[in-house]
Amino acid sequence: MTRDPRFDILFEPIRLGPVVAKNRFFQVPHCNGMGYARPRSHAAMRGIKAEGGWAVVSTEEVEIHSSSDVSPYIEGRLWSDADVPALALMTDAIHQHGALAAIELVHAGMCASNLYSREVSLAPSHVANPGSYAPAQARAMTASDIRDLRRWHRQAALRARRAGFDVIYVYAGHSLSLPMHFLQKRNNHRTDEYGGSLENRARLLRELIEDTKDAVGAHCAVAVRFAVDELRGEDGIGAQSEGREVIALLAELPDLWDVNISDWSHDSKTSRFAAEGYQEEFVRFVKAVTTKPVVGVGRFTSPDTMVSQIRRGILDMIGAARPSIADPFLPKKIERGDVDDIRECIGCNVCVTGDHTMTPIRCTQNPTMGEEWRKGWHPETVPGRSGEDTFLIVGAGPGGLECARVLGQRGYAVHLVEAEKDLGGRVTLEARLPGLSAWARVRDYRLTQLRRMQHVEIVRGSRVSAGDVLEFGATRTVLATGARWRRDGIGRTNAGPIPGFDERHPVLTPDDIFRGARVEGPVAIFDDDHYYLGGVIAEKLRAEGFSVALVTPADRVSAWTDNTLEQHAIQKRILDRGIDVHSNRNAVDFDGNRLTLACTYTNRPMTIAAACVVTLTSRLPNEELARALSATPDAVRAAGILSIESIGDCLAPSTIAAAVYAGHRYAREFDRPPSDEVAFTREMPDLGL
Numbered sequence: 001m002t003r004d005p006r007f008d009i010l011f012e013p014i015r016l017g018p019v020v021a022k023n024r025f026f027q028v029p030h031c032n033g034m035g036y037a038r039p040r041s042h043a044a045m046r047g048i049k050a051e052g053g054w055a056v057v058s059t060e061e062v063e064i065h066s067s068s069d070v071s072p073y074i075e076g077r078l079w080s081d082a083d084v085p086a087l088a089l090m091t092d093a094i095h096q097h098g099a100l101a102a103i104e105l106v107h108a109g110m111c112a113s114n115l116y117s118r119e120v121s122l123a124p125s126h127v128a129n130p131g132s133y134a135p136a137q138a139r140a141m142t143a144s145d146i147r148d149l150r151r152w153h154r155q156a157a158l159r160a161r162r163a164g165f166d167v168i169y170v171y172a173g174h175s176l177s178l179p180m181h182f183l184q185k186r187n188n189h190r191t192d193e194y195g196g197s198l199e200n201r202a203r204l205l206r207e208l209i210e211d212t213k214d215a216v217g218a219h220c221a222v223a224v225r226f227a228v229d230e231l232r233g234e235d236g237i238g239a240q241s242e243g244r245e246v247i248a249l250l251a252e253l254p255d256l257w258d259v260n261i262s263d264w265s266h267d268s269k270t271s272r273f274a275a276e277g278y279q280e281e282f283v284r285f286v287k288a289v290t291t292k293p294v295v296g297v298g299r300f301t302s303p304d305t306m307v308s309q310i311r312r313g314i315l316d317m318i319g320a321a322r323p324s325i326a327d328p329f330l331p332k333k334i335e336r337g338d339v340d341d342i343r344e345c346i347g348c349n350v351c352v353t354g355d356h357t358m359t360p361i362r363c364t365q366n367p368t369m370g371e372e373w374r375k376g377w378h379p380e381t382v383p384g385r386s387g388e389d390t391f392l393i394v395g396a397g398p399g400g401l402e403c404a405r406v407l408g409q410r411g412y413a414v415h416l417v418e419a420e421k422d423l424g425g426r427v428t429l430e431a432r433l434p435g436l437s438a439w440a441r442v443r444d445y446r447l448t449q450l451r452r453m454q455h456v457e458i459v460r461g462s463r464v465s466a467g468d469v470l471e472f473g474a475t476r477t478v479l480a481t482g483a484r485w486r487r488d489g490i491g492r493t494n495a496g497p498i499p500g501f502d503e504r505h506p507v508l509t510p511d512d513i514f515r516g517a518r519v520e521g522p523v524a525i526f527d528d529d530h531y532y533l534g535g536v537i538a539e540k541l542r543a544e545g546f547s548v549a550l551v552t553p554a555d556r557v558s559a560w561t562d563n564t565l566e567q568h569a570i571q572k573r574i575l576d577r578g579i580d581v582h583s584n585r586n587a588v589d590f591d592g593n594r595l596t597l598a599c600t601y602t603n604r605p606m607t608i609a610a611a612c613v614v615t616l617t618s619r620l621p622n623e624e625l626a627r628a629l630s631a632t633p634d635a636v637r638a639a640g641i642l643s644i645e646s647i648g649d650c651l652a653p654s655t656i657a658a659a660v661y662a663g664h665r666y667a668r669e670f671d672r673p674p675s676d677e678v679a680f681t682r683e684m685p686d687l688g689l
């Protein structure tokens with residue numbers, strides 16, 4: 001394909017102070033659970049982004065000093081010279097593909113736990129860390145502390161230059177750094193020249209920019225990441241007030257403004273809560289206030305939207321974290337005219353869960369994310385065929401589709417058979433629920449690829465039996481038959497069935513809701529799943545006019561979505577829509593009219609009216625086909641079948657991301673010799689032995 005000339009503007013070079021970005025694509029800082037702990041994995045992941053065409057590829061937050069230790073989170077580290085070689089691995093990987101390497105220097109101030117370093121945390125004024133219940137406070141910085149901080153930042157900038165970085169950030173975003181804490185009236189109660197007026201509160205930010213320019217400005221671009229709006233009204237920085245004033249005050253000092261909104265949950269909003277380009281209303285003033293290039297974000301995956309941002313004078317560079325995770329080759333695909341091949345981010349924030357669980361990043365759309373070094377997986381290329389195997393894949397949900405796509409890309413003949421008329425399995429069903437329409441991209445990307453593959457045949461509306469598998473004659477069978485929700489209440493909280501959760505009473509599961517089963521109000525939703533689905537079904541039924549109560553044994557709605565940054569927004573929406581929330585309550589009995597609940601602490605009972613219960617506790621794998629086939633090993637052998645393997649939810653129900661990963665992994669690894677070795681390369685500590 002050739003590039004659409006409409007998109008040419010995206011490939012214009014942009015000068016950033018002393019360096020030049022080759023195009024307008026900027027991978028903004030994003031953490032990844034690898035950081036300082038797994039530098040080779042980190043470098044390989046960033047190198048792939050550079051290969052994919054991003055003109056600038058940035059680190060995540062990089063701690064500049066041991067008093068900025070954000071343990072247990074795994075970010076970048078530049079505490080001393082000893083950290084330079086690990087970061088140089090990353091800059092080398094980026095430079096190999098002609099991109100610029102950027103580093104986000106951060107002192108996290110009161111947000112640093114210092115659990116590893118055991119230093120005392122620093123803040124403009126004495127304060128308890130607002131983001132944790134830890135029984136520790138940060139202390140107010142003295143004038144000498146501020147001098148120390150400036151020296152540490154300067155040293156970090158010099159070390160960053162030595163590590164090979166071309167763009168060096170001063171960070172005042174997300175309410176996660178000292179310059180931002182100094183700017184915030186609510187956190188800065190100082191009476192010296194760093195407190196009071198905005199000019200005083202911005203003094204530290206100004207000084208850090210000036211120091212950085214002085215230290216490295218002749219060779220490196222100095223960027224500022226600044227949250228122009230905290231979405232806190234009077235209590236915070238706002239785009240129409242101090243956000244604008246800060247940019248006006250420092251307008252020409254940095255070489256680049258990277259502007260966004262705060263806190264992180266607002267900045268990285270999921271597709272359930274915001275559409276592509278959602279930050280425009282906050283950042284559109286910036287270009288009117290500075291002549292320096294401006295980069296901004298907003299889950300940009302559409303080249304038309306990107307062009308529009310530039311043509312309308314909102315941004316100069318297209319910033320992306322999640323779109324670059326879902327598709328590291330997004331710029332290259334636009335450049336080559338392969339826009340249909342873009343693997344668009346679905347806005348689920350599974351990528352954020354890696355950071356929150358301190359494990360390497362993962363992505364629903366891009367199963368190779370985080371696996372670039374430890375497994376050698378590339379997002380665009382796969383090894384060729386290693387033999388003459390043919391494949392029958394039963395089930396065209398996320399796992400089956402990905403498995404077929406990658407086997408097809410490897411050159412194998414594949415038959416993909418789906419029992420339902422619609423392809424996509426759970427993503428197709430869930431994408432019909434409120435706020436989840438973007439999830440259909442998991443299916444659509446894969447179908448676009450599969451439809452181009454002559455050697456992949458897709459059959460729908462055909463339920464496969466064990467006899468069909470034996471007759472079919474493929475050498476390998478992959479079962480991707482998914483899972484179904486339990487009706488009996490067994491799950492995390494209840495090891496046995498809940499009395500009344502059976503066929504005699506109106507107890508529905510999400511599968512019934514997907515099938516359009518009749519619902520009677522008032523409805524009680526028992527959510528012992530704790531991810532998104534309980535809250536989404538509550539929203540749907542409320543929008544249909546039912547009176548809805550959401551019961552959860554957790555202390556809050558959709559508790560696991562803390563890890564996707566959504567919990568607060570979900571609970572707010574649930575409460576705003578008039579859904580009753582009963583948290584810390586287990587469901588213990590249902591008589592068809594009333595649901596009895598018990599306090600998870602005291603067991604004290606209470607009852608609520610419920611003409612129908614929707615229960616989300618756990619799922620059961622659809623393993624009937626696997627069982628039937630394993631009962632006839634001789635027939636399987638006689639049919640010439642070399643392997644039958646279950647992947648994804650039909651093996652053990654989990655996330656969509658896990659199903660996609662399982663499909664991808666099978667397709668890459670089915671032909672590897674069996675081994676007891678760890679399935680990936682680990683980065684071991686250097687014992688100097």
Ligand SMILES: Cc1cc2nc3c(=O)[nH]c(=O)nc-3n(C[C@H](O)[C@H](O)[C@H](O)COP(=O)(O)O)c2cc1C
Pocket residue numbers: 028029030031032059060061104173174225260267268269297298299300319320321322323351352355
């Ligand atoms: C997994 C993940 C990690 C992030 N880590 C950082 C970080 O270390 N520093 C930072 O300034 N922003 C971080 N962000 C915010 C992004 O830079 C970006 O501003 C935000 O995700 C919105 O852009 P997007 O819609 O292109 O993802 C992170 C975002 C994600 C999704």
Ligand code: SF4
Pocket residue numbers: 321322323325326344345346347348349350351352362363364365366
């Ligand atoms: S995990 Fe979800 S939100 Fe994150 S990059 Fe992948 S598709 Fe996008």
